[in-house]
Structure formats: C-alpha cells, structure tokens
Amino acid sequence: MAKAAPTFAIDPDSQSARMLGYLRDVLRARAMRYVDVAALMGVSEKSIKRYMTGRGVTLPVLERLCAVAGMSMSELSELAGAEDRGDIPWTTDAQEAVLAADPKSAVVLALLTNGWTVARIEREGLASISSLNAILVRLDRLGIITLYPHNRTRLRARIRSVDTASEPLRRAISEAGARVMGKVDLSDPGTMWRFNYARLGPASVTRVAKRLNTFLTEVAELSRQDMDLSGEQVKWFAVCGLLSETEVLGLKLLREGEVGPALNSNPRAKAGLAAAALPSVAQA
Template identity: 40%
Template sequence: MSQTASLLDTLKRQLRAQGKTYADVAAWLSLSEASVKRMFAERHVTLARLECLCDHLNLAFVELVQAMETEERRLQELTDAQEQSIADDHELFLVAVCVINGYSFDDIHRQYQLSESECTRQLLKLERLHLIELLPGNRIKRRVAPNFRWRPGGPIQRYFQAHIANEFFRSRFDSESDKLLVLNGLLSRAGNAEWQQAIQRLAKEFHELCERESVLPIEQRFGTTSVLAVRQWQHGLFRHYARKQ
C-alpha cells in the first residue's frame, strides 16, 4: 500500500474518532461530498488538503504520520505456527475471536462459560502471541491492524472448512439479518481479477464498518459472518457430462 493510501486510511480513522463525516470534510475543502468520496476512493489527495484536514482536526501533520506508522506496525496476520496453536485450543480460539472483535474481559466472562482465571490464562497466551497487550484491571489493548486476517489456506481457514462450513451453510438464510447470494457467470481472466478487486474493496468496507460501530455497547452488536469467495469452478455434475478435450 502506498504511503498516501496509508495516510488517508489513518485520516479516515481520525475523522471517525472525532465524529466527523464526509460532509464536514466537503465543507472544509470547499468540495462536494461526492468529490470527497471520490478523493478517498481513488486515494488521491494533495499535501495542502491533508494539512487543511489536519488543522480542522487539531492534529499536527507529523502526528498523523506517527499514527500511520503505529498502525502499520500492528499485526495484519499471524504466522502459520501461531495460528496452529490457536486452532488446537478451542478455548483460546474462542477468546482470540472475541478480542479481535473488540470484546472486553467482562464481555467474554459474561457471555461464555469461562471463569475469570480461565479468561486470564487464555489472554496471557494471546499476549505471548502479540495479539494483545493485557493491561492492569484486565483491560485488553488489541495489537492487530484493522485489516487483520487469518492466513489464506492457513490453520484457522482449514479449521473453518473442516468443522464450521457445514454448520454455517445449514440455514435457509431467510431471516432479516441473513443474506445468501450465489452468482454464476462467464468471466475472462481480466474480468475475474476485476471482480476479486471488488470483493477486496467490500471486505475493506466491512472492516471499516466494524471499526466505526466499535464504540457501540456490546449488547447492541451481534456476531456477523460473511463468506466472500470466488474461484474458477463448476459443479462436479457438469464436469461429469463434459466432453473430453
């Protein structure tokens, strides 16, 4: 990711932290809100505009750069061995998913049948994995980046495919909070690549939405899982009837 893109991502988080919107930015820069959205989407901004936004946020430009560097040092993914240690321990897996999603110590203890000592023991394991920093009073400081992900094809993803996928899809997806779309069509390699980029942008929007709502009480939020996938594939039935080339 370019430094400009990283700076803009950091700036967006600073805007959200201060309760500012694209409408505020538009007013500060004398632009339309559509132009502001395009500026952030295209990751193109002048230094003068960055300095203007920093001024309105009472943030020195150097502080914005320092915030960006701090965020870039946060974990984006674990090693294969670290993921395996989590996948092998169900309690640790549960607590890891909770803290990545912003649960506090009390939230975990209240929602799950883990004693305070069990919670503390699992949190200390996560601290040794550098996922969190456990502060006095059992306060949890996450050390993962906003775009943290499990390794593609790694132990957690394999665990999901082996143990969770069937349970996940054992649903009619007909409730208000559910949605299932199965899309099928013909794409060139270039079209496939463009679609994958669109999925990546959607994933980024999901992470940003989770971060934006992280200020809400845990009681107002519920676990939401989306499976975004694309592959060159056809059902085995079609392959069975296909003519041999």
C-alpha cells in the same frame, strides 16, 4: 483564581486526534447531534464543535465527552491505539499452530485485532471472566499480546486472514466457515443472499476477487463504526464472499438428460431445481 487546565496540542496523526475521531463515530452511531451533546454537558453547541476539532480540549472535557458517549477514557484510548496496528506484525506459523488447536484464543485474538477491547468483550458477555482471563494469559505467554494489570492489553501480533494464514489455522478457519454456511437457512426471509454462475476469464476473476475483498473491508469498517451500539440496536450477521471454480449444476443436468427418478416424477420439483441450478438473469 484556579489555573486553567492546559489544552491538547492536536496533531492530525496523534492519538488525541484519533480519540476525537472515534468519539465522532460513536456519537454518530448513537444518532447524537452536537446540540444533544451540548445540552448534556451544559455548554454551547459551538463549544462542542470546537472540542471535536481539537480546539480547547482539556482532559476533564475529554472525560466528560467520553461519559456522554457511554465509554471510559481508557477504553477510548485502547480503541484509538488500534489505528496504529498497521505496524504490528502478523502472527507466526508457530503461534498459529497453537491458535488452530485453541479456537477460543483465536476468536479473542480476532476480536482484539479488529479493535475490540477486553472490557467490551466482557460487557458483551462473549466469554466468562475466568475463561477470558485464562485466554489472555495464554496469549501473553505466546507473545501475541502484552497483558497489563486490570486486563489492559497491547497487541503485539495480529491474526492473519484465511488467505494468508498458515495451513493449520487456515484449515481451522475454513472448517468453521463451512459449519456456519451449512447452518444458514436460505429459505428464511430474513436471510439476504444472491447466487449466480459466471463464465470468467483470468482478468475478470482477478477483478471479482478484488471487489469481494473491498466489499468485506467495507463491512469490517461498518462493524467498527457500529461497535458502540448495544441491545436491540445491533445483531451478529454472517457476511461472506465466495468465488470458486465449480461445475454448473444446470448444465450438468442438460448433458446427462436425467435428474433422477424422484425428480422425474415431480414436475414442480424438477422446475424448481432447474431454476436454482441455472445461471440467473442479472437484476438491477
């Protein structure tokens, strides 16, 4: 009689537990129920529920679960390892000076920092294999990643966000963000946006900034959950938060009393500008 394969000893903080957590997220993103997984694997739904809580999970079972989820064990392992990235240091000023001058490497590092694997970057066609290989070698030489055979990587430094990055990288990120925002067509029905002026004190500014950060963190988490979606199921979106001290255009027009000859001769344009320039009424 063949000896039964040993089961995992699942520790809630172990990588195995994180791998099962990722599998649950992937299956949820694919709208796959446990009963669907059970039918594909030829086992009972009760068995799947046991597996997904870490009971009775053998290596062959985990490999089959990965296959049903449309991913490899190695890819799932890399994604689960991303949970440990809170202990990984941030990029240094010297590393960021190189990244600022090499936007492609900065983009790849940003993807890796956010949980993307090299295999997924290749599969999504975000970079040619030759270009990606060169970038990975460059990041390895910078000490930002460790590059293993078959393009497996270990993150050694995470790229800093724009508010904490060094001046060269912050400038490069800001310029890229300005270019993206400059290309957005606000009149496009598919573009969702809200705009308002607000007169705020220091405490309120702090609260708004905190809420913006929370919102963007939630968006990043949603993106991670949807990472396994493909084709028409998923698209790229520009999502931003803006809080900037500025002059209210509508109030400036009131003070000056003039809006220019072109607008003075066009009452409809003048009304449209006023509607866009003044603080809007809060909507439910």
